[in-house]
Amino acid sequence: MTFAQKLENIGDKNNSLLCVGLDSRFEKLQKAFQKKDYPQFAFNKWIIEQTHDLVCAYKPNTAFYEERGADGITELKMTCHYLVKYYPEIPIILDAKRGDIGSTNEGYVKFAFTYLSADAITLHPYLGKEALRPFLDQKEKGCIILCKTSNPGSGEFQDISIDPPFEGGAQRAEDENKLYKTVAQSVVKKWNSNGNCMLVVGATYPKELAEVRKIVGDMTLLIPGIGAQGGDIGKTLQAGLNSKGAGMIINSSRGIIFSKDPREEAKKLRENINKYRS
Amino acid sequence: MTFAQKLENIGDKNNSLLCVGLDSRFEKLQKAFQKKDYPQFAFNKWIIEQTHDLVCAYKPNTAFYEERGADGITELKMTCHYLVKYYPEIPIILDAKRGDIGSTNEGYVKFAFTYLSADAITLHPYLGKEALRPFLDQKEKGCIILCKTSNPGSGEFQDISIDPPFEGGAQRAEDENKLYKTVAQSVVKKWNSNGNCMLVVGATYPKELAEVRKIVGDMTLLIPGIGAQGGDIGKTLQAGLNSKGAGMIINSSRGIIFSKDPREEAKKLRENINKYRS
Secondary structure (H helix, E strand, O other): OOHHHHHHHHHHHOOOOEEEEOOOOHHHOOHHHHOOOOHHHHHHHHHHHHHOOOOOEEEOEOHHHHOOHHHHHHHHHHHHHHHHHHOOOOOEEEEEEEOOOHHHHHHHHHHHHHHOOOOEEEEOOOOOHHHHHHHHOOOOOEEEEEEEOOOOOOHHHHOOEEOOOOOOOOOOOOOOOEHHHHHHHHHHHHHOOOOOEEEEEOOOOHHHHHHHHHHHOOOOEEEOOEHHHOEOHHHHHHHHOOOOOOOEEEEEOHHHHOOOOHHHHHHHHHHHHHHOOO | OOHHHHHHHHHHHOOOOEEEEOOOOHHHOOHHHHOOOOHHHHHHHHHHHHHOOOOOEEEOEOHHHHOOHHHHHHHHHHHHHHHHHHOOOOOEEEEEEEOOOHHHHHHHHHHHHHHOOOOEEEEOOOOOHHHHHHHHOOOOOEEEEEEEOOOOOOHHHHOOEEOOOOOOOOOOOOOOOEHHHHHHHHHHHHHOOOOOEEEEEOOOOHHHHHHHHHHHOOOOEEEOOEHHHOEOHHHHHHHHOOOOOOOEEEEEOHHHHOOOOHHHHHHHHHHHHHHOOO
């Protein structure tokens, strides 16, 4: 089954567009977890047990495991394999933001899809389609390309005006063309021959999210930036839903996993999101 | 000592601009190494013992270690710590091509600089300076930003014409402005307040290399693409040397480490490079 199908099935079953980010930084774990043999895995298991009927995906960010080196990578693997074994219907998005030349990307493909058994990975667009081919060729796996990222300074390059406007795009005089729109255009028109591409657009930029939605049709978008980063749920949903009232993976990490009651927070956020779906 | 100082010292001592890429993919190792307990580490040690007096840096690419999961990460660490212990004068460039939002990059900073003790890391520019701040703030460490990459399809976004031309740049009518030049301009003018930034420019693009050199003054450039990827040494050196006849880290990975006689290949390449330095 492809990542997209898996995502749709569990989204329907759990009535959810909510993705929980397993950004389980060791330093932020409760003491009781920090003392365990496999602290990050134990914490993730605890989070998963509370939230598996509320989510459409889990998204561990590699940085928070790599910072502990081989031990962290082992616990990331344990987490992924736990999900594969007990909740095989829930897709795993590896938030790794990788992107190298073609022959090197084969190594990352093995890391994400063979070693960890993830269903999708986030990728940098800067090296272009030709370099990302080893990822794009994995028909069953999701390739989620950074488009307009959630951070305050994402405009430095992503909002650069480009010339000439992309084919079929708006004229510059009326609506300046930007790099992030060109990335969206390229991915939807040229990169997606296997139907396995998606894009990352931050909830902190609802205007840009609406622009991306216009460009990509019903393509699914991964949306970070809700919660700790300050993205507004209503504005995000209004800007980003596709014609089927879906097409979004809305991620919250710290806002859920480090809250007093992760299950309650996840439930509240799922319901909050669903209020805006028709 | 900063990465730049370390690089200059060893470059003088070894009379070398050559960086050996430790892309020690398990599958490509000789059987004798594959059978060892720590195959990648054993191979790297063998390469280092043959080449340490010929190089200005070593550059392991994380992909080839991550593909073996926690075991690979352990051997990457063993390799870095071996260098720190026995050849502390040789800098380690972690070719990781990372780049996430600020709070997440802190995890990668720990991985590269605390866990592995690397001296420099390669980074994607797409999220902008604000996101990369945790790297840029490491004054002693090198931040090597992707500018014009060596892969055949790197032009898809990197060569996009942008408008208006960057401040102080050429007029579009005479010399179209491109995204990779804007990245170079931003890094040299805005990102480099700690003097710890460098750029990646592929040897496969000598014309673009000359353009970048014009923009960045004497800034050091990391140059992949010699050897297996087909970059020409003469053209690369002519285009890329700075006013001091240096300012380049010329990387070769497969062409050296998987050759019949790595020491001979490294020697030949170092001498070949030095022929073009005045």
